[in-house]
Amino acid sequence: MNTDDPGLTQLRDVLRKFAADRDWDQFHSPKNLASALSVEAAELLERFQWLTEDESRNLPPAALAKVREEMADVLNYLVRLADKLDVNLLEAARDKIVVNAQKYPADQVRGSARKYSES
Amino acid sequence: MNTDDPGLTQLRDVLRKFAADRDWDQFHSPKNLASALSVEAAELLERFQWLTEDESRNLPPAALAKVREEMADVLNYLVRLADKLDVNLLEAARDKIVVNAQKYPADQVRGSARKYSES
Amino acid sequence: MNTDDPGLTQLRDVLRKFAADRDWDQFHSPKNLASALSVEAAELLERFQWLTEDESRNLPPAALAKVREEMADVLNYLVRLADKLDVNLLEAARDKIVVNAQKYPADQVRGSARKYSES
Amino acid sequence: MNTDDPGLTQLRDVLRKFAADRDWDQFHSPKNLASALSVEAAELLERFQWLTEDESRNLPPAALAKVREEMADVLNYLVRLADKLDVNLLEAARDKIVVNAQKYPADQVRGSARKYSES
Numbered sequence: 118m119n120t121d122d123p124g125l126t127q128l129r130d131v132l133r134k135f136a137a138d139r140d141w142d143q144f145h146s147p148k149n150l151a152s153a154l155s156v157e158a159a160e161l162l163e164r165f166q167w168l169t170e171d172e173s174r175n176l177p178p179a180a181l182a183k184v185r186e187e188m189a190d191v192l193n194y195l196v197r198l199a200d201k202l203d204v205n206l207l208e209a210a211r212d213k214i215v216v217n218a219q220k221y222p223a224d225q226v227r228g229s230a231r232k233y234s235e236s
Numbered sequence: 237m238n239t240d241d242p243g244l245t246q247l248r249d250v251l252r253k254f255a256a257d258r259d260w261d262q263f264h265s266p267k268n269l270a271s272a273l274s275v276e277a278a279e280l281l282e283r284f285q286w287l288t289e290d291e292s293r294n295l296p297p298a299a300l301a302k303v304r305e306e307m308a309d310v311l312n313y314l315v316r317l318a319d320k321l322d323v324n325l326l327e328a329a330r331d332k333i334v335v336n337a338q339k340y341p342a343d344q345v346r347g348s349a350r351k352y353s354e355s
Numbered sequence: 356m357n358t359d360d361p362g363l364t365q366l367r368d369v370l371r372k373f374a375a376d377r378d379w380d381q382f383h384s385p386k387n388l389a390s391a392l393s394v395e396a397a398e399l400l401e402r403f404q405w406l407t408e409d410e411s412r413n414l415p416p417a418a419l420a421k422v423r424e425e426m427a428d429v430l431n432y433l434v435r436l437a438d439k440l441d442v443n444l445l446e447a448a449r450d451k452i453v454v455n456a457q458k459y460p461a462d463q464v465r466g467s468a469r470k471y472s473e474s
Numbered sequence: 475m476n477t478d479d480p481g482l483t484q485l486r487d488v489l490r491k492f493a494a495d496r497d498w499d500q501f502h503s504p505k506n507l508a509s510a511l512s513v514e515a516a517e518l519l520e521r522f523q524w525l526t527e528d529e530s531r532n533l534p535p536a537a538l539a540k541v542r543e544e545m546a547d548v549l550n551y552l553v554r555l556a557d558k559l560d561v562n563l564l565e566a567a568r569d570k571i572v573v574n575a576q577k578y579p580a581d582q583v584r585g586s587a588r589k590y591s592e593s
Contacts (some may be wrong), residue, residue, distance in 0.1 A: 122241055122242070122243035122244065123241070124241035124243075124244065125241065125243065125244070127324070128326060128329055128330070131330070131333055132333070135333060135336070135337070136331040138320070138342040138346065139340060139342050139345050140346050144295055146289035146290075146292050147250045147284060147292040147295070147303075148287055148288070148289045148292035148306070149289065149291060149294075151280050151281045151283070151284045152281060152284075154277055154280065154281075154310070155274075155277040155278055155280070156282045157277075158273055158274040158276075158277035158278075158310070159274055159277075161270050161273065162270045162271060162273075162274045165266060165267040165271075168267055170265035170267045170268065171265075172267075173265050173266040173267035173270075174265055174266060174320075174342035176266070176321070178354075181321065181323075182302050184266075184321065184323075185321075185323050185328045186328070186331075186335075188314060188317065188318060188323055188325065188328055189325070189328035189329045189331065189332035190332060190333055191273070191277070191310070191314055192325050192326075192328070192329045193329050193332060193333065195307060195310055195311060195314070196329075198307065199307060201293075202295070202300065202303065202304075204300075204303075204304050204307055205310050206307065206308070207243040207244070207247060208310075209304045209305070209307055209311070210247055210308045210311045210312050210315075210338035211247070211250070212305075212308065212311060212313065213305055213309060214250055214251070215256060215300070216245060216305075217254070217269040218254070223257040223258050223260060226258050227257070227258050227259050
């Protein structure tokens with residue numbers, strides 16, 4: 118991991134110990150971690166599935182607390198997977214933004230974004 | 237965001253500018269961002285879907301590069317969603333680990349983890 | 356499979372041949388098929404992620420054609436998984452509706468559905 | 475729907491009544507239904523996430539019962555979405571198999587399937 122994210126590095130270490138203490142590394146193949154991450158991302162989506170976009174911008178405290186928990190689960194599995202694959206998450210994220218900037222030049226997509234899929 | 241993650245804070249700021257430059261905030265309701273995050277998590281899973289667990293531990297460089305890109309997409313949408321909802325990701329992650337530690341006490345789940353669903 | 360779904364039974368048989376012709380059964384463990392199904396469900400969701408609910412009710416022909424393709428992919432993997440696990444899909448679906456009817460009695464959830472998560 | 479799937483047509487009708495009785499059509503925009511389907515597909519995947527491929531081929535009865543329930547949820551949302559978009563699921567599935575057969579000719583992908591991503 119990179120020195121500009123002591124928080125992520127510490128999180129990685131806490132997660133290593135958590136799994137080791139429970140003898141769970143045997144289940145933490147990248148394939149399984151990617152599955153678990155995907156499941157958590159869906160649990161996050163589930164908090165919004167029947168809400169309108171406006172309602173999603175104005176979550177009551179209890180609903181926001183649940184969303185926050187699911188976001189935490191996603192981050193934890195992402196950090197765990199990054200650890201197993203030796204991926205520097207922040208570096209990867211920055212690199213991808215550069216790729217996206219070339220894929221979606223601001224002067225071309227601005228204002229007519231509705232025609233462009235962001236993925 | 238918290239002061240122990242200058243990297244995540246900087247990523248948040250880059251993503252704010254990226255969306256603003258393209259007039260894309262209109263699409264970035266939390267509901268839509270949660271959908272996009274879920275879609276990227278599935279694109280990450282897709283890299284592993286036909287691999288065995290062992291193959292997933294030994295990805296060739298080209299495959300790893302693709303996995304790294306999808307992980308970046310997941311982090312970027314997670315940071316974007318956290319920004320819109322004013323969620324401190326690292327704090328949320330740490331809080332969730334505390335909850336998980338109580339839910340899965342090491343002395344109870346160790347060694348017989350196969351019987352316990354981790355979620 | 357059941358005699359009230361000759362279409363699903365025929366689809367199952369076509370999919371069996373498709374996989375056998377390509378020697379793909381080796382990859383079709385239930386675990387892998389569930390992953391693939393999840394990935395296709397996300398590709399379906401992707402068609403809607405930046406649309407408003409109203410736009411999703413009024414898809415232009417080209418967009419609808421893509422949605423139709425992704426729905427086909429989901430059904431194909433679902434039928435394939437049902438085949439491998441010997442699950443009667445229609446029977447399972449009917450049984451689940453009975454469970455849901457007890458979980459969400461019409462007289463209790465009608466009109467105030469917004470407070471109830473449907474899952 | 476098509477006449478070769480009386481089962482699916484009947485399922486569609488039961489689901490129409492179920493939603494109407496609860497005044498839930500207001501939530502059943504295609505965008506929301508696609509989200510719900512994706513969430514159920516992930517709940518299905520969750521049943522397998524820590525299992526090996528072999529374990530997934532030999533599910534104990536209780537585990538299989540849960541998998542069957544999640545598959546039912548996926549089918550129910552798929553049929554509901556097909557209804558809202560007037561998509562003939564079986565026809566779409568058959569059309570997609572034809573497309574896939576051209577994309578993955580048996581003589582080219584047989585035996586070396588591991589190099590080919592099926593999506």
